[in-house]
Amino acid sequence: MPRNEPTEVTGEWDGERSAKRRKAVRYAVPVAVAGVAAATIGLVPAFAGSGSPDLPKISAQDLIAKITKSDVQQLSGTVQVTTDLGLPTLPGGTGAGGFGGAEQGHGGAGGAASPQSKLTELASGTHTLRVAVDGPDKQRVSIVGNSADYTLIHNGADVWAYDSGSNSAVHHTAPRDTHRGAHHGAPEGLPKGLQSATPQELAKAALEAAGDTTSVTVGDTAKVAGRDAYQLVIKPKQAASTVGSIRVAVDAANGVPLKFTLTPKSGGPAAIDVGYTRVDFARPAADSFTFTPPKGAKVVNGDKAAGQAAREHGKGKDLKDLKGRKGPKDFGGLNVIGKGWTSIATLKGAGAPGGKDQLAKGDAGKFLDSLGTKVTGSFGSGHVFSTRLVNALMTDDGTVYVGAVDKQALIAAADAAK
Structure with missing residues (x-):
């Protein structure tokens, strides 16, 4: 046919x-x-x-x-x-x-x-x-x-x-x-x-x-x-x-x-x-x-409940664990590099609430090792977390690179940012 x-x-x-x-x-x-x-x-x-x-x-x-x-x-x-x-x-x-x-x-x-x-x-x-x-x-x-x-x-x-x-x-x-x-x-x-x-x-x-x-x-x-x-x-x-x-x-x-x-x-x-x-x-x-x-x-009035939740968040009731961080700008900014299918989103400072290199040390490092793959490059070191479509690189200094790209593309992006 x-x-x-x-x-x-x-x-x-x-x-x-x-x-x-x-x-x-x-x-x-x-x-x-x-x-x-x-x-x-x-x-x-x-x-x-x-x-x-x-x-x-x-x-x-x-x-x-x-x-x-x-x-x-x-x-x-x-x-x-x-x-x-x-x-x-x-x-x-x-x-x-x-x-x-x-x-x-x-x-x-x-x-x-x-x-x-x-x-x-x-x-x-x-x-x-x-x-x-x-x-x-x-x-x-x-x-x-x-x-x-x-x-x-x-x-x-x-x-x-x-x-x-x-x-x-x-x-x-x-x-x-x-x-x-x-x-x-x-x-x-x-x-x-x-x-x-x-x-x-x-x-x-x-x-x-x-x-x-x-x-x-x-x-x-x-x-x-x-x-x-x-x-x-x-x-x-x-x-x-x-x-x-x-x-x-x-x-x-x-x-x-x-x-x-x-x-x-x-x-x-x-x-x-x-x-x-x-x-x-x-x-x-x-x-x-x-x-x-x-x-x-x-039955819940969703409009009223949403307004109440917004007021509570404005007062910081549910944000204690964020230590005053309110959005991507406070983490250093969300940025997208590359184009098309290999675009990579980057977020600085999102992965290391305990300070530089803390993610690689002690129990935190062992936990990350169990979930991801340890990688190194000119950017330093970090862990790659993988699914069948999306991969994410979290560097030890707290920068996150995410995209529907392979591991090497994430490492190359991190190297280029240095």
Whole structure:
């Protein structure tokens, strides 16, 4: 059956094509869902279905344009999220990205029902989300658990978060300007960290990174959630990147990204795999976006609680361990060096609260040795902490270098800074 030719897209597009690429993030599927800061998905056979559909050939430029022009504003379906970042296991058997369960809560407004308390849950393992969207003002997502569900609903000015396990709910008022441009992404009334667990939002981030450091081609066709799809293949050109490739399955009929798969250069299962297992582009039922707290539920006014928390932080009640440090500026400043896929974030003074060289001595040094790899260079010495995608170098004088790059790139960055 026909296959698409590997037409490569680079940063040398003409003005019109570059404009299309910049617009590629503006597809109208505002699924505001509990998300991950960095998504990783294993290749789940159930996503692909059987066989590859016979579709007309399409260039990478035209496929990106198809995403750009997509104007789908209603859908419902089931999304499977699998993350395998290779995060270290902490004492007690809990992964660094693990989540203790709804019953434990994680502070913040509403405890267990607070949206922020769900962030780390999606950073590892496999999770099922049920989503529904009806334009920029109505979204619903539920994280389906073994014994309890967590639901986030945005309906106009109201944002509700409900945890059935603790029978607790948090209500927030969405900002007045939430509707402005909301059809291009998740509503501003929802937590930013809880907006990235759909193929659409992940594809947006990947396309934003496309440029002269990126190769973009069209791969084989696929079946995703019963839909015919093209596959956009995104690969870094920079050898130091830990990203092997990203595949975005795009609905052949309407241009909506249906599946996002990020595979590390080191191989093995995908680090991020997010895709629809079921999708319907009909308008969801109106009652999908209504919510009334169940009888006996603990209901928290999130706006009031957030204001109180801000006042307490302003008084320094929860900042005792930071010894007066209030942000990156107090640590010497957050800086980003390099470009494209090999960008490295640096933060000076964040790793050595006890003073220069203290991290390398005594029990602290032994603890770091157990978690990371000891490295040396013209910068001095330090430890590299690794996952399947992101590596971090903490020097003994307290400077931290972090990026989706290999160990040698971090050492070279630290050497160049001296």
